[in-house]
Amino acid sequence: AELVNVLQDNAENYQQSVAALFQNTQENLSQLEQLVQALLQDSVQLLKAKAGLLIYAQCFQRCQQTDSKAWPHLQQLGNSNLQALQARSVSFEEAICLLREALADILEAQERWQQAAQMLAGVPLESGHRQVDNDYKLHIYLRVGALYLEDGDAVTAETFINRASVFAADTTQSELQFKFKVQMARVDDSKRKYQEAAHRYLQLSYTIPDAEARLAALAQSVTCAILAPAGQRRSRLLAILYKDERTRGLPNVGILDAMYLQRIVKGDQLAQFEASLADHHKALTADGTTVLQKAVIQHNMLSASRMFTNIAIDALGRLVQIPADKAESIVASMMSEGRLEGTIDQVANRIYFTDSAHVIGSWDNAIRDLCMEVNDVIEDIGSSHSEWLAQQIPA
Secondary structure, X not given: OHHHHHHHHOHHHHHHHHHHHHOOOOOOHHHHHHHHHHHOOOOOOHHHHHHHHHHHHHHHHHHHHHOHHHHHHHHHHHHHHHHHHHHHHHHXXXXXXXXXXXXXXXXXXXXXXXXXXXXHHOOOOOOOOOOOOHHHHHHHHHHHHHHHHHOOOXXXXXXXXXXXXXXXXXXXXXXXXXHHHHHHHXXXXXXXXXXXXXXXXXXXXXXXXXXXXXXXXXXXXXXHHHHOOOOHHHHHHHHHHHHOHHHHHOOOHHHHHHHHOOOOOOHHHHHHHHHOOOHHHHOEOOOOOEHHHHHHHHHHHHHHHHHOOEEEHHHXXXXXXXXXXXXXXXXXXXXXXXXXXXXXXXXXXXXXXOOOOOHHHHHHHHHHHHHHHHHHHHHHHHHHOHHHHHHHOOO
């Protein structure tokens, strides 16, 4: 009550007094709790109470940032403050934001990812009682998403990142834009959408300002491309990565080369690559295999289709080191999805592969044909509108 009177008389003296209390949080814990209770009394004018609690929250945050030894007491105090403010949260949203951010910082430093995310998710952003900057909303949503990703909860993370996407397109802060793109890639990665994740990481490897971060994004792109389901889309992506000179210095360049050149991937290459994977990459799928094992088996199936026009199912199983019935099931699935061309003769117990043009060669030819068509269009425009064309194309 005494500090409330100080606030009403002189805000600067009040701020100095509160800051002094936070210099020894343990001894002044009860006083700080009583201060918040006093500011919430009906006898205190709302504007004064808002100002007093905002100063209090700022001092709380400053103490959190400068004195890690006080964290246990700050957690106790902060949780008590939030509970006291809950009944009148609409009136004191700014103070609640600062308190929740400070408590989330402590929980994040303690690697209590889920609790930190839940604390930060409670920051009032959409109440409609005050105007909140869109960049601040984007920052909070991205941070909550990142914390849930650290906790391994990609589904909840995606919910907050989707909320962030509403504001990501309009922000002018490049740091927030990069964070959004990185988290979109991480969500796709965590949800095993490896094709999409690989493309996102590859785009980031061209645009991130930091050279080390660009290489890390490129390495992630290679990892996701290798884990992606075998097929034409993956083959095109592998071609891009194989031809990128930057991949020559990556530790997994060996398995990338084997994948692109349609070679059979051997056990030692697989073991070396598996050792570099994150835990979520090693999770078991519904059929009891890991994502990597499934990707390599499917790749080896495609490689076999380039080596043989037909092969006994038993021999194919031995070649890719899986039981024959499982090999037949995987081939049938890949054929039904259009990722492998051929037929299965169950009477003869053989698989016949269709002799189709090389996927990468077809893709290169398509690009060449498109470029030639574009050149033809430009020549036609030049013959009719040469002056306009000269203005559009720099010398």
